[in-house]
Amino acid sequence: MGRLDGKVAIITGGAGNLGQKTAEIFLREGAKVSLVDMDKSKLEQAQKELSDENVMIVEADVTKEEDVKNYVDQTVDKFGSVDIFFNNAGIIGDVGSIDQQSLDNFNKVMSINATGIFLGMKYVIPVMKKQQHGSIINTSSVDGLRGSANMAPYATSKHAVVGLTKTAALEVAENSVRVNSIHPSPVSGNMMETIHQGQSALRGNEEEQIEGEYIKSIPLGHYADSKNIANLVLFLASDESEFITGAEYRVDGGFGAN
Template sequence: MAHFTDKVVVITGGAGAIGKVTAEEFLAKGAKVVIVDLAADQLDEVKEDLQSRGEIHTIQADVTNETDVEKYVRETVDRYGKIDVFFNNAGIEGKVAPITEQKAEDLDKVLAVNVRGIFLGLKHVLAVMKEQKYGTVINTSSVAGLHGSSGVTPYIASKHAVVGLTKATAVEFAPYNVRVNSVHPSPANTRMMRSLEGGMGTDEGTLSKTIPLGRYAESSDVANMVLFLADDKSDFLTGGQYLVDGGMGAL
């Protein structure tokens, strides 16, 4: 079992389903958790739900805005003195449509959150971890970051980009004892999946038929992988892509 007593964990997109469940798991194992999200109301709800579980701090920030990113990193370090784990998780799905019907601004919107947001988080958190000479980062990509799929080309492009950022920073920061990996969930039982199903005109749960284990990933499935990659027991793992996909990668 992973133990994170007194570890400081920062989670972006922390008010979403995967972020919240992951925060809950870290709190249960003794971590101090900083949740970052743009949605103030949802941040308040998550804090109310989880504050009895352990030490939790919330910061409203736009991950696409470098000033906001600098703010959440600085506020965390001022408050706790360090960042041990960074779950670089914020992301959006974008519009579901053929590429011929996607507008340039549709692409820009997805890339802003899913690539620029990941990049800026890495830039500023890794600077802290370099000084510390330790730390671990988990970037959220997707099975869509390793395979193709129709109707969501901006999303596919963005999640492939996360793989490149993961590999590049893993190599760059290995000399400082900092590890960087990415997680790749299958379609998950979250709000994002409901949005994608709606855009594709499919019934709820239909896409689970494309998964060998026959169900969507649950937020807890992703959280379990994140905690494994954050734990010292995985301290020889860096630059990797870790599937949480119910067997989709075997097809």
Template sequence: MEIKGKFAVITGGSGGIGLETAKLFFKEGAAGVAIVDYSKEGLQEAKESLMGNNALFIEADVSKAEEVKKFIDESMKAFGRIDVLFLNAGVEGVVKPMIEYPEEKFDQVIGVNVKGVWLGMKYGFPALKQGGGGSVIITSSVAGLRGTAQVSAYVASKHATIGLMRTGALEGAPDNIRVNSIHPSPVDNRMMRSLEDGFAPGAGEAVKEGFTKMIPLGRYADNDDIAQMALFLASDRSKFITGATMVVDGGFTA
């Protein structure tokens, strides 16, 4: 029971990684988990999937300050404290060269992936402090550690989360708030299907095969691979780890 009695908030909570992490958190003893997502349909599916657990479901856009404040406040009202804040919400944008990249898409990616993380810590830190500290976990990507052509907004956003994570780790430390980021290789879920098709419309399987060949362990990550790292960072086993970039990539960046 790695996180027995802890209360967690997960943004992007109805997506592949978010929902898998919520299930794992409950399995490992979480007392309550708030599932935050922009998608009404996704929240309904998550509600059905997590039936019987102490889960809270909140519709919110993480790029808007008033909505971030709302889900933090609602979680505190329901649970009394927050021990784990998993800032997992993210969007991939589109696949296009920089000179063709739509400005509105760039703004959307930065708004969700960067501003959403910043707002999460801005409003989440005081809640974590009230409970004596806790763990903030940020979903970044191997795209935050290297460049990839044609996904400039996504790559820029994932590099930016590292800066926010490191700053958060320094600012949170006096209040026993740890902040770390997870950097997955391609994960076998909806986002990668979108990117694969973006790189080669109608030939996504060939793109997947190419990416797979670049991973020494010979496969994409699955949602559970990332959830297991989130569990470790949420648990007391990582109590002396903060400011770290935790790579879960099957050797992709080796």
């Protein structure tokens, strides 16, 4: 028996490292998975690598309401329900101080990282209310719990995820729907490489020095792996967390203890 036997999950940002790793673990634990991303070729590659009949893919822009409605509808049409929603799509945006940031970049980051979270819940929640059960896991960041120099659009958007999570948790608790946020510290992969490059260009330091400074701030001494984050998502998706809602879960190697 898997921890998610008989459950249906939607994962946005499904073609990314974390989305695909979470899908792999969900499938192993018995779930059916709908992978959502705006990059069709990466979605198709992820589906090929997962090689499981219980995976479907949906190309969608999480900032477009009609696309969001469509990925929820398609999932329900194929699998019959939505028991788990990993609301995970997000971007870093440009690195720079507030006076250097463009309004276009700010709006783009907010649109994907905050509006995308809002729209996903807007269309998943009615399905879960009807079922009278469900678990929503929203991806924030350690930067959603603190300030982050030269990352104002990203930090602002990730703070917004916290407000959306807590508000949704209050609204749907009576329907036995749980809503929690996860707060990873740096995770190895493309997003951290983008930050290294941006901070290096801004400060004039080598990317290796920037990376070393980030790693030094993590007591466990290294970046997270996607598996470390996906295992937390699994716990929050499963019935093992049935009395947890409205909570902020750090997975940060001790970063928040500093």
